[in-house]
Amino acid sequence: MLTQLNHIRARRADLRRDIDVVHSFEAWEESCVPSYCHPNWLAAYVSWIRLFRAAELARTIVPAPARILDFGSSVGELGHLVSEGGAGYDFVESDQHSADYLVSRLPGARRVTLEDAPEGGYDQLFAIDSLEHNENYAELLEVLAGKLAPGGVLILSGPTENRLYRLGRRIAGFDGHYHETTIYAIEAVAERLLARRAVRQVLPVAPLFRISAWARKS
Template sequence: MNTFKTVKKKFKSAFEEILAKENNYEIDEAALPAYAHKNVLIDYLFWKRIRVAFDFGNSNGHGKKVLDFGCGSGVLSYLLAQNDYEVTACDLEFGPLNLVREKIEFPKNIDFVEGDIATKDFPDGSFDLIFALDVLEHVENLEDYIRLFNRLLTPNGIVIVSGPTENILYKIGRKFAGDRFTGDYHVTNIASIKDKFNNHNSVRTVKKLIVPFVLFEVFAATKNKLSNTNG
């Protein structure tokens, strides 16, 4: 079992090698420039979100069948699989992930599914946990995916979500980070996403990443809405 620090070091090295040779929109949207960034604050923010989401999911004992929705470069999928989860890793297209897989051998207990998960034939209750990290701010028909997630979850299953606040300081920080930071087409922010989940699920804040202002938030949405615990 690899520690988070070991996984981070391995992936950062792979990302740096890829970025030295490749420069395209898909790589930028998969956040490789962010995860390989030399700035200490940017490095902290991007890797901390993964650590917070993973630690929360791993501490709840909700089972080992996991969907990594919008898996991007595959960091979280790799980390989960190394910790004995059965992982389904999905994204609309696997261009950046395939470059990473040329440099890193992924565990066998990951099922890679390319394309829109809504078009795939997964039975109800297929997953104990669904991770959607920094992806739902791109989704226009969010209510449809919330209903899909709830159908795919086991009873009391959890969706763990992270996303940007999109406040003015976040936008300034994104410009400061460099030209390879995209996201201008974000259709929503984490507060709006959280509100929509709260219409269907019991929602609670896991962590707000503050440096010293809130740039990102991680929250958890439980399938069965027994009470409003929205943080």
């Protein structure tokens, strides 16, 4: 726990040093940066801890991955937990500012598109709070499933959009207009494509986000 808190403090300080979230909120709103840097420590902690939960869940299924793909990576905070210095870490990110920041912190990271990412090329594949931002999430998920290597794991995470989540989002100052769907709808598509291995909640007592692990069907 202390190691996690020290990591969060260090990364929050780095983000705040280089990104003025207050005066450029609209530019970063759809990313996770305002949540990571939120002045309310509890609101920020929920955003950070889901990264730790996702990385831990992936490691229980694929303990020593060599090839990682982070879809919708934002500024790449997950990359600090799942790869050493960016080695073996590919990412898909449409926002240039986020991608530039990511590479400045993880110089070994490689930016790819879904088109050029290799089929069956990844041992750990993450879509953390990203698919729900897209109307064509089902199509994207089908493409992502094809990138999964035999024996690999796909980790999905997203907001539940339940009443508690929506209340917390309003209190934190976000409106969520960019969310096109829920994690339940995304998981329903995943059920058709892959085999579910596990489901976790970020906070067991507060079902705000769900994290799930998926593998190729036998």
